[in-house]
Amino acid sequence: MKHEGDAEAPRPRQDTSRPKVLRRYSDDRQYPGEHPWFALDHAAIIYPSILSDRVSAYYRIQAILDEKVDIPLLQRALDALRPRFPYFQIELRRGFFWFFFERNDEPNLVVEDSKFPMQRLSSGRKGVYLYRVRAHADRVSLEMCHILTDGYGAMIYFRSLLAEYYRLKGVRTEYGPMVFDPNDTPGPGEWEDAFSRYATPGAPGPARIGPAWHLPGIGLPVHTMRVVTGELSLSAALAKAKEHGATLTVYLSSVFLAALQDVQEAEGGDAPRSRRLPLRLQVPANLRNFFPSSTLRNFSLFALPELDTRLGRYEFAEIVARVKATMALAFTPKEIMRTITRNVATAKHPVVRAVPLTMKNLIMRGLYRSHGEALYSSLSTNVGQARLPDSFAARVRRIDVVLPSTPGLKTVAGMLSHGDSLSISFGSVIERRDLERAFFTRLVRDGLKVRVESNLGSADGKDA
Numbered sequence: 129m130k131h132e133g134d135a136e137a138p139r140p141r142q143d144t145s146r147p148k149v150l151r152r153y154s155d156d157r158q159y160p161g162e163h164p165w166f167a168l169d170h171a172a173i174i175y176p177s178i179l180s181d182r183v184s185a186y187y188r189i190q191a192i193l194d195e196k197v198d199i200p201l202l203q204r205a206l207d208a209l210r211p212r213f214p215y216f217q218i219e220l221r222r223g224f225f226w227f228f229f230e231r232n233d234e235p236n237l238v239v240e241d242s243k244f245p246m247q248r249l250s251s252g253r254k255g256v257y258l259y260r261v262r263a264h265a266d267r268v269s270l271e272m273c274h275i276l277t278d279g280y281g282a283m284i285y286f287r288s289l290l291a292e293y294y295r296l297k298g299v300r301t302e303y304g305p306m307v308f309d310p311n312d313t314p315g316p317g318e319w320e321d322a323f324s325r326y327a328t329p330g331a332p333g334p335a336r337i338g339p340a341w342h343l344p345g346i347g348l349p350v351h352t353m354r355v356v357t358g359e360l361s362l363s364a365a366l367a368k369a370k371e372h373g374a375t376l377t378v379y380l381s382s383v384f385l386a387a388l389q390d391v392q393e394a395e396g397g398d399a400p401r402s403r404r405l406p407l408r409l410q411v412p413a414n415l416r417n418f419f420p421s422s423t424l425r426n427f428s429l430f431a432l433p434e435l436d437t438r439l440g441r442y443e444f445a446e447i448v449a450r451v452k453a454t455m456a457l458a459f460t461p462k463e464i465m466r467t468i469t470r471n472v473a474t475a476k477h478p479v480v481r482a483v484p485l486t487m488k489n490l491i492m493r494g495l496y497r498s499h500g501e502a503l504y505s506s507l508s509t510n511v512g513q514a515r516l517p518d519s520f521a522a523r524v525r526r527i528d529v530v531l532p533s534t535p536g537l538k539t540v541a542g543m544l545s546h547g548d549s550l551s552i553s554f555g556s557v558i559e560r561r562d563l564e565r566a567f568f569t570r571l572v573r574d575g576l577k578v579r580v581e582s583n584l585g586s587a588d589g590k591d592a
Contacts, residue, residue, distance in 0.1 A: 165221075165228050165229060165230050165231075166215070166218065166228065166229035166230075166319070167226070167228055167229070167321075168226070168227060168228065168229065168275065169321040169322075169323060169425045169426050169427075170321060170323040170324065170468075170471050170472050170475055171274075171278070171323065171425075171426035171427075171428070171471070172274065172275045172276070172425070172426055173226070173227070173475055173492075174492055174495075174496060174500070175273070175274055175275045176220060176222075176227040176275060177227075177488065177489040177492035177493055177496070178492065178493055178496050181350050181351065182350060182534060182535050182557070183532075183534045183535075184246050184247060184273075184532055185273050185274045185275060185532065186245075186246040186247075186271045186272065186273050186274070186532055187246065187271070187272060187274065187279070187282070187529065187530065187531050187532055187542070188245050188246055188269055188270065188271045188272075188528075188529065188530040188531075189269070189270045189272070189279075189282055189283065189286045189511075189527065189528070189529050189544070190267055190268065190269040190270070190527070190528050190530070191267070191268050191269075191286075191290060191524050191526070191527045192266055192267055192524070192525045192526045192527075192528075193266045193267070193268065193523060193524055193525065194266070194522075194523050194524070194525055195266060195523075196265055196266055197263040197264075197265070197266060197267065197268055198293075198297070199238055199263050201293060201296050201297065202238050202261065202263055202268065202289075202293055203237065203238045204296055205289055205292035205293040205295075205296055206236060206238060206261050206289065208292050208296075208310045209285070209288060209289060209292060209308075209310055210236075211310065212288070212308050212309070212310045212311075212312060212314060213285060213288075213308075213314070213424075214231075214314060215276075215314070215318065215319040215424065215425070216257075216258070216259055216276060216277075216285065217231065217232055217233075217236075217257075218230060218231055218232050218257075218258065218276075219231075219232040219254065219255065219256055219257065219258070220256075220258060220275060222485065223485060224484060224485060225481060225482075225483070225484060225485055225488075226485060226488075227485070232255060232256075232257060234254075234255035234257075236257050236259075236260070236261075238261050238262065238263055239260060239261075239262050239263075240262065240263070240264060241262040241263060241264035241267060241269055242262070243583055244351055244352050244353050244583070245269070245271065245353060245355065245530060245583075246271055246353065246530070246532050246555075247351050258272070258273040258275055258276045259271065259272045259273060259276060259282075259285075261289065266525075268289075268290070268293075270282060270285065270286045270289065272285070274426065276425075276426075277424055277425055277426060278412075278414070278425075278426045278427060278428045279412075279414075279428070279509065279511045279529065280414050280416060280424075280427070280428070281423075281424035281425065281426075283306075283511065283514070283515075284306060284307070284308065284424060285424075287306060287307045287514075287515070287516060287517075288307050288308045288310070290516065290520065290524070291303070291307045291517060291519075291520070292310055294519065294520040294523065299519050299520050299523075300519055301517065301519060302517040302518065302519055306515055307517055315422065317421070317422040317423060318422055318423060318424045319423065319424070319425060320421060320422070320423040320425065321423070321425060322415070322416075322419065322421040322423045322425070322427045323426075323427065323468050323471060323472050324472055325419075325421070326419050326465065326468050327465075327468050327469045327471075327472035327473065328465050328468075328469050329469070329473070331465050331466060331469040332466060333466055333467070333469070333470035334463075334466045334467050334470065337408070337432070337503055338405075338406075338503075339405060339502045339503060340405055340406055340407065340408035340434070340502070340503055340504050340505045341388075341392055341404065341405035341406065341407055341408075341505050342505055342536065342537075342538070343391065343505070343506070343538045343539055343558065343560075343563060344395060344560075345538055345558030345559060345560045346558060346559045346560070347535065347538075347557055347558055347559075348556075348557050348558060348559060352557070353532075353533060353555050353556065353557055353583075354554075354555070354556045354557075354561070354582060354583065354584050355530055355553055355554070355555055355556075355582065355583045356553070356554045356556070356561065356564045356580060356581075356582045357528055357551060357552065357553040357554075357580070357581055357582070358551075358552045358553075358568050358571070358578045358579065358580045359526065359549055359550070359551055359552075359578070359579045359580075359581075360549075360550050360552070360571065360576050360577060360578045360579070361548055361549075361550065361576075361577070362545045362547070362548045362549060362550040363548055364576055364577070365379070365380075365550050365576060368574055368575065368576060372444075372445075372448050373448070373452075374448050374451075374452060376510065377411070377455075377510040378448065378451050378452050378455060379448070380508065380510060380543060380552070381409060381411050381433060381451050381455075381508055381510075382444065382447045382448045382451045383567060383570050383571060383574075384409055384506070384508045384541060384567060385407055385409050385433060385434075385435055385447050385451065386442075386444055386447050386566075386570055387563055387566035387567040387570055388407045388409070388435075388505055388506065388563065388566075389407060389435060389437060389441065389442060389447075390566040390570075391562050391563050391566055392404065392407060392437060393437075393441070394562070401437070401438050401440075402438055404437050404438050406434045406435060406436045406437070406438075407434060407435040407437060407505050408432050408433070408434040408503065408504040408505050409432065409433055409434070409504060409505060409506055409507070409508055410430045410431075410432060410504045410506070410507040410508070411430055411431045411432070411433065411451075411455065411507075411508055411509065412428050412429070412430040412507075412509045413428060413429065413430065413431065413455075413459050414427070414428055415427045415428055415429055415464060418459065418460075418461050418464060419461065419464075429464055429467055429468070430458075431454055431455045431458035431459060432454070432458070432503070432504055433450055433451040433454040433455065434450075434454070435447065435450070497536070500536075501534065501536030501537050502536065504537075506537055506539060506540055506541070506563075507531065507537055507540040507541070508540065508541045508542075508543070509529070509531065509541075509542050509543065510543040510544075511529050511542065511543065511544045512544070512545070513544075513545050513546070514527045514544060514545065514546040516546065521546075521547070524546060525549075526546060526549050526551055527544050527545075527546040527549075527551065528542075528544060528551045528553045529542035529543070529544040529551070529553060530542055530553045530555050531553075531555050532555060533555045533556050533557045534557070535557065538556060538557055538558045539554055539555070539556040539557075539558065539561075539563045539564065540554070540555055540556075541553065541554045541555075541567070542555075552567075554567070568580060
């Protein structure tokens with residue numbers, strides 16, 4: 129398989145039902161029409177090489193409704209969205225040089241939800257989608273693979289799915305930039321690899337950093353993930369963030385780093401401070417806020433605020449100041465351009481493109497271990513407000529986002545708000561839960577009331 133910019137395309141599966149025409153664009157846009165294959169975007173190319181039973185690359189958005197889900201109706205809504213989102217109706221295939229996407233015409237069925245979310249599906253079987261819709265009782269869940277899109281793209285799809293579901297129930301639907309009408313025609317910009325458009329040849333790469341401290345802990349069984357969700361008042365959290373002179377994202381990221389510091393101190397015991405590795409948190413941001421793009425592919429990067437605890441213990445005010453400064457610098461167009469350019473230039477390098485996929489996989493797995501997860505202690509993302517249309521917003525009680533933890537990033541957090549409900553969900557693959565406990569304890573000590581529940585039951589319905 130040739131990557132973007134190469135002359136040859138992989139040989140598609142034979143399909144005599146309708147003609148297929150491959151359209152290529154100089155700016156790496158590929159219109160999702162009748163052509164048989166797509167190249168992965170520059171944020172997605174790392175994921176197929178690292179997929180395993182413990183690294184699924186799926187994340188989850190789920191809505192708790194005010195009534196039991198009508199699964200046949202949800203299936204009709206899922207089917208109705210297929211023509212509007214053709215770039216999601218694909219499967220992952222393996223070429224000689226690269227993985228690639230191929231159109232998937234198999235049915236995509238709503239399935240019963242699982243106690244342990246985001247389990248990997250085999251990408252080697254034909255007909256396997258990179259997203260799935262699940263339902264149980266009053267809960268609708270979308271599990272999306274990061275190979276397809278980021279949180280922005282997944283939220284647009286999820287809103288559109290809920291809107292179509294409620295339209296079929298007789299609720300008048302409001303369409304717009306954030307909720308797509310199933311009858312509209314998709315635009316070519318929705319499947320643009322925006323990283324390629326904004327890469328700037330000659331721009332220097334980002335500064336190199338060393339490894340970060342990681343949570344110790346005994347792993348849970350394979351395919352088991354503990355999810356601990358805290359629900360609190362959004363207005364109260366915003367007011368608290370304002371007290372600290374911070375945005376909500378800066379405030380919650382600071383609480384997360386402070387909780388990591390608490391755990392590191394408790395774990396360190398009498399070990400010399402000089403041996404401590406820095407605490408570093410990955411905080412993603414939507415690049416569409418900085419560079420115009422309508423893409424529903426991946427288009428996000430992250431800041432890495434850190435605490436070097438060899439210098440001593442950081443007070444919370446110091447942490448807030450550091451997080452605010454780090455994010456203000458990282459999320460500027462020129463700084464973002466450093467990482468975009470490096471990633472695109474690496475993938476398009478002639479030597480990299482010429483290496484067979486089998487060898488690429490080995491190289492990418494090594495790079496992911498040494499230059500990926502090794503560089504940060506955990507991940508925390510604030511997806512923001514759900515922004516459901518008023519016509520059915522009151523019918524949804526809460527929306528959560530759950531991120532996948534891995535053997536390297538053992539405990540991670542996702543935040544999402546709906547109405548006055550702020551949901552903070554930790555996904556973890558280790559037995560110990562002291563990071564979650566330290567995080568929510570800090571919120572409570574700061575005057576916020578939190579209700580905590582878990583899929584493993586020990587925290588169900590508890591107020592903190």
